[in-house]
Amino acid sequence: MSLVVRLRSLVCLLGRFPALAGVDLDVAPGEIVLVTGPNGAGKTTLVRVLAGLLAPHSGEAEVRGHDLFTDRRAARRRTALVGHETYCYDDLTATENVRFFARAAGVRDDGPVRDALERVALGPAADVVHRGLSAGQRRRLALAVALVRDPELLLLDEPHAGLDATGRAVLDDAVRAAPGEGRTVVMVSHELQIARTLATREVRVDGGQVVPIEAAPAPGPTAAGESGR
Amino acid sequence: MIWQEAALVASKDLRIEARARVAIGQILPFGLIVILLFAFALDPDRGVLARVAPGLFWVAVLLSMLLAVGRAFAIETHHAARDGLRLAGLDGASIFLGKAAAIALQLLLLEVVLGIGVIVLYGVDVHGWPIVLITALAATIGMAATGTLYGVLAAGLRVRETLLPLLMLPVLAPVMLGATRAFEDGLGGVPGDAWPWVAMLTLFAALYTAIGVLAFGALWEEGT
Numbered sequence: 010m011s012l013v014v015r016l017r018s019l020v021c022l023l024g025r026f027p028a029l030a031g032v033d034l035d036v037a038p039g040e041i042v043l044v045t046g047p048n049g050a051g052k053t054t055l056v057r058v059l060a061g062l063l064a065p066h067s068g069e070a071e072v073r074g075h076d077l078f079t080d081r082r083a084a085r086r087r088t089a090l091v092g093h094e095t096y097c098y099d100d101l102t103a104t105e106n107v108r109f110f111a112r113a114a115g116v117r118d119d120g121p122v123r124d125a126l127e128r129v130a131l132g133p134a135a136d137v138v139h140r141g142l143s144a145g146q147r148r149r150l151a152l153a154v155a156l157v158r159d160p161e162l163l164l165l166d167e168p169h170a171g172l173d174a175t176g177r178a179v180l181d182d183a184v185r186a187a188p189g190e191g192r193t194v195v196m197v198s199h200e201l202q203i204a205r206t207l208a209t210r211e212v213r214v215d216g217g218q219v220v221p222i223e224a225a226p227a228p229g230p231t232a233a234g235e236s237g238r
Numbered sequence: 239m240i241w242q243e244a245a246l247v248a249s250k251d252l253r254i255e256a257r258a259r260v261a262i263g264q265i266l267p268f269g270l271i272v273i274l275l276f277a278f279a280l281d282p283d284r285g286v287l288a289r290v291a292p293g294l295f296w297v298a299v300l301l302s303m304l305l306a307v308g309r310a311f312a313i314e315t316h317h318a319a320r321d322g323l324r325l326a327g328l329d330g331a332s333i334f335l336g337k338a339a340a341i342a343l344q345l346l347l348l349e350v351v352l353g354i355g356v357i358v359l360y361g362v363d364v365h366g367w368p369i370v371l372i373t374a375l376a377a378t379i380g381m382a383a384t385g386t387l388y389g390v391l392a393a394g395l396r397v398r399e400t401l402l403p404l405l406m407l408p409v410l411a412p413v414m415l416g417a418t419r420a421f422e423d424g425l426g427g428v429p430g431d432a433w434p435w436v437a438m439l440t441l442f443a444a445l446y447t448a449i450g451v452l453a454f455g456a457l458w459e460e461g462t
Binding site: 060061062064082083085086088089090092093094095096097098099100101105109110112113114138139147154158 | 321
């Protein structure tokens with residue numbers, strides 16, 4: 010069985026600071042991996058490396074067999090990220106934003122675009138420009154953009170932040186359905202109560218390394234909305 | 239594939255501009271004001287205006303282009319849209335060609351309006367339309383390619399608004415010179431003298447388009 014994510018002694022420097030200081034991690038197909046840890050532990054850096062947005066410095070890193078040192082573009086084509094930002098354009102409508110990223114992923118017709126918007130309950134707001142959407146609707150749009158690309162690896166960085174009940178239900182449904190749709194999920198979250206009900210495995214990151222859950226101190230209260238490193 | 243992706247990026251940028259109306263509402267009026275200010279400054283002698291019209295026209299285009307290039311990369315800064323383009327897995331060459339095409343189309347529209355302004359305000363007679371049009375096309379492609387290349391260089395910097403003109407204007411001096419001389423010959427009815435300048439502009443455009451296709455991807459990745 011080929012791994013979706015394979016990291017060995019992965020180091021990623023932000024300036025001179027080792028945000029990731031030797032991460033070892035395997036993620037198998039269909040897993041929903043919850044990444045926890047205190048602020049500044051390196052969770053967001055880990056997700057951004059997996060998304061191909063940050064170049065690692067040493068070690069080994071592969072997503073679906075594509076080397077993140079030499080072939081990040083190919084890895085990106087199999088990956089989608091719902092992060093702290095929406096990655097969308099203010100002056101495009103919800104439909105136009107989703108359609109743009111769908112076309113970039115090689116989706117030629119509008120059926121999947123409409124389906125993605127309906128799935129995140131944005132059908133009624135399909136023709137509203139991004140700047141006219143509420144914060145929660147924008148988060149759902151970001152999820153639609155990610156889903157329309159039909160990624161093998163779905164990366165979620167604090168996905169519950171800013172979502173109302175509808176948004177949380179939409180997101181949770183998408184995560185639960187992921188294995189059945191051939192997707193693997195790596196999710197960073199501080200909302201442990203919800204996230205643990207979705208995850209099939211939990212990984213704790215601290216000090217830029219994956220640490221055993223047992224050895225790690227219990228997660229303390231963290232400032233919601235405070236970005237990780 | 240590369241052309242499809244380039245067309246996707248270009249249509250996205252043009253759609254955003256059509257909706258935001260920055261090009262029509264701000265950049266175009268800025269160019270017209272520059273043309274108008276020259277007219278006010280040199281008004282006592284319309285003969286001077288007509289003689290220097292080609293240079294004034296291209297100065298106005300060049301200054302407006304700085305705004306267009308800044309705008310083309312500013313739309314990628316909100317909501318980390320630049321990361322979104324990277325996540326989309328588009329080829330760097332496609333993004334370069336798409337952005338350059340969108341800038342070139344906006345500049346061509348701008349040049350049409352500024353050209354009418356120059357003819358009306360400066361009392362210019364155009365004798366050689368073909369050479370004027372070919373010159374405008376070659377110079378515009380060169381400026382758009384250069385602008386896109388230097389735009390991405392400056393895009394990740396906090397001082398991009400001031401750095402971009404400093405980087406670009408010296409590089410675009412040959413385009414200014416060539417386009418002005420070719421326009422002078424085209425307007426003056428001696429288009430034969432303009433061809434060497436057109437050849438130089440075409441070479442410049444081809445060179446910077448090639449550099450952009452090859453280098454933009456790495457700059458796009460490194461600039462964040």
